[in-house]
Amino acid sequence: MIEMQDVQKTYPNGVSALNGVSITIEDGEFVYLVGQSGAGKSTFIKLIFREEVATSGKIEVNGKDLLNMKWREVPLLRRDIGVVYQDFKLLPKLSVYENVAFALEVVEESPRHIRKRVMEVLDQVGLKNKARFIPDELSGGEQQRVAIARAIANYPKLLIADEPTGNLDPDTSWGIMKILEEINASGTTIIMATHSKDIVNTIKRRVIAIEGGLIVRDQHRGEYGYEA
Amino acid sequence: MTLASIAAVTTTLLLVATFLTIIMNINHIANSIEEDVEIKVLVDVTATEEETEQLGDELNQLEHVESIVFSSRDEELQNLMTSMGDQGSFWEMFEQDNPLNDVYVVKAQNPQDTEMIAQEIEGFNRVERVNYGQDIIQSLFTFNNFARNIGLVLIIALVFTAIFLISNTIKITIYARRKEIEIMKLVGATNWFIRWPFFVEGLLLGVLGSIIPIAILFSGYYYLNHSAGLDQFDFIQILPYHPFVWQLSGIVLLIGASIGIWGSVMSVRKFLKV
Ligand SMILES: Nc1ncnc2c1ncn2[C@@H]1O[C@H](COP(=O)(O)OP(=O)(O)OP(=O)(O)O)[C@@H](O)[C@H]1O
Numbered sequence: 059m060i061e062m063q064d065v066q067k068t069y070p071n072g073v074s075a076l077n078g079v080s081i082t083i084e085d086g087e088f089v090y091l092v093g094q095s096g097a098g099k100s101t102f103i104k105l106i107f108r109e110e111v112a113t114s115g116k117i118e119v120n121g122k123d124l125l126n127m128k129w130r131e132v133p134l135l136r137r138d139i140g141v142v143y144q145d146f147k148l149l150p151k152l153s154v155y156e157n158v159a160f161a162l163e164v165v166e167e168s169p170r171h172i173r174k175r176v177m178e179v180l181d182q183v184g185l186k187n188k189a190r191f192i193p194d195e196l197s198g199g200e201q202q203r204v205a206i207a208r209a210i211a212n213y214p215k216l217l218i219a220d221e222p223t224g225n226l227d228p229d230t231s232w233g234i235m236k237i238l239e240e241i242n243a244s245g246t247t248i249i250m251a252t253h254s255k256d257i258v259n260t261i262k263r264r265v266i267a268i269e270g271g272l273i274v275r276d277q278h279r280g281e282y283g284y285e286a
Numbered sequence: 287m288t289l290a291s292i293a294a295v296t297t298t299l300l301l302v303a304t305f306l307t308i309i310m311n312i313n314h315i316a317n318s319i320e321e322d323v324e325i326k327v328l329v330d331v332t333a334t335e336e337e338t339e340q341l342g343d344e345l346n347q348l349e350h351v352e353s354i355v356f357s358s359r360d361e362e363l364q365n366l367m368t369s370m371g372d373q374g375s376f377w378e379m380f381e382q383d384n385p386l387n388d389v390y391v392v393k394a395q396n397p398q399d400t401e402m403i404a405q406e407i408e409g410f411n412r413v414e415r416v417n418y419g420q421d422i423i424q425s426l427f428t429f430n431n432f433a434r435n436i437g438l439v440l441i442i443a444l445v446f447t448a449i450f451l452i453s454n455t456i457k458i459t460i461y462a463r464r465k466e467i468e469i470m471k472l473v474g475a476t477n478w479f480i481r482w483p484f485f486v487e488g489l490l491l492g493v494l495g496s497i498i499p500i501a502i503l504f505s506g507y508y509y510l511n512h513s514a515g516l517d518q519f520d521f522i523q524i525l526p527y528h529p530f531v532w533q534l535s536g537i538v539l540l541i542g543a544s545i546g547i548w549g550s551v552m553s554v555r556k557f558l559k560v
């Protein structure tokens with residue numbers, strides 16, 4: 059699914075965020091990405107769906123070579139990847155329904171398929187009854203669930219979540235984790251950056267720890283390993 | 287802002303249409319005069335028949351010549367008398383003692399070569415004089431080049447102003463939709479999917495801007511063609527109303543649309559690099 063070899067990323071301002079990362083992530087895995095603030099977790103994630111381009115090394119996602127990819131091939135890569143952001147990135151003027159439908163309209167699905175699929179994923183995240191609400195009328199956890207619904211609407215093979223529980227209270231966070239586990243159980247690979255010691259130590263999965271732009275630990279059913 | 291950019295396109299196209307009308311018509315007039323330009327080679331009156339024939343042979347050897355017609359002094363006199371009409375009878379007294387020259391009328395294949403050929407002929411034996419309408423043509427071409435250069439500079443400056451205004455108008459729309467575009471890109475929209483609404487907006491601005499210039503072209507050129515009295519001088523033949531107005535309208539519309547599209551494409555470009 060994902061294969062990185064000696065990946066380096068230096069931002070245009072000279073900050074070196076990743077300094078030689080090599081890793082393999084298989085289909086269907088559930089991976090936590092941990093590490094202190096500024097370690098390079100978000101950078102790692104952005105490289106996978108090519109929001110950022112690596113400076114050197116080799117990245118392969120779904121068999122596609124990301125460093126030698128043309129601009130017009132990027133949309134096709136992204137259609138196989140769902141992304142959930144810490145700040146949700148919902149459009150404030152659109153309803154919950156429209157926010158999710160948007161992701162399917164962009165890939166030019168038929169209107170009939172869109173109607174059916176949007177209600178399906180809203181049901182999956184438990185928001186079927188709030189389809190007409192706008193984001194401002196929802197709680198943080200509900201907004202995060204809309205973002206997840208949008209990310210999975212197009213049946214991605216890979217779901218990436220950058221601190222999906224970052225701004226949420228513990229109860230709500232567990233709700234989000236339950237949804238992510240279900241999605242993973244249905245075969246979708248999940249990569250999740252997190253600062254939550256509780257979650258990582260309770261729902262035991264593979265843990266990849268990043269420090270100073272390097273992978274310092276890679277454990278199956280690992281621990282969080284930092285003081286919360 | 288929207289209105290300003292439509293107005294900019296309108297102004298640009300009005301000038302484009304005016305300049306093209308002037309330039310194309312002067313060109314047309316110059317060409318039609320030029321088409322008729324002949325080199326009259328006046329054979330020396332003292333030349334013998336043989337020498338005259340020899341000169342004819344030499345002329346026949348010239349390159350880039352379309353036709354050579356010989357006209358004897360008697361024919362020349364006859365032509366003169368006919369062309370003078372009533373007053374032609376005055377020339378009858380010369381019938382016995384014709385003062386005119388034998389003439390070779392030479393036509394260049396390419397009117398532009400007329401001067402060169404004429405100069406070459408001047409050096410031939412037994413040539414008294416060479417006449418051709420070099421002055422009119424030269425000044426027409428000089429004026430046309432001058433008008434064309436000024437027009438081009440002005441038009442290019444205006445086109446860029448219009449493109450700039452349109453791209454700014456569209457940038458405002460894009461700015462408002464920046465977040466939407468970013469998310470579209472992140473969920474896998476192709477650049478064209480994002481670009482086309484702006485493309486259409488630019489196209490629309492361009493087309494709206496060309497309505498007034500085209501209307502003015504249709505009525506203005508009609509006036510020029512029918513009521514300005516230009517048709518009384520048959521040496522000035524401006525381009526006929528049809529198909530000229532249609533062709534020029536097509537050009538105006540095309541330029542308007544290109545300005546609009548260019549402006550919009552330019553302004554979207556940097557927002558697509560996500
Ligand atoms: N767009 C950017 N331009 C320049 N430097 C950047 C950019 N994004 C991140 N960085 C730098 O790269 C380093 C790694 O940042 P990154 O966002 O990957 O960390 P992180 O592990 O996600 O941190 P956090 O846990 O706080 O989200 C930091 O030093 C950061 O300042």
Ligand SMILES: [Mg+2]
Pocket residue numbers: 099100101220
């Ligand atoms: Mg981060």
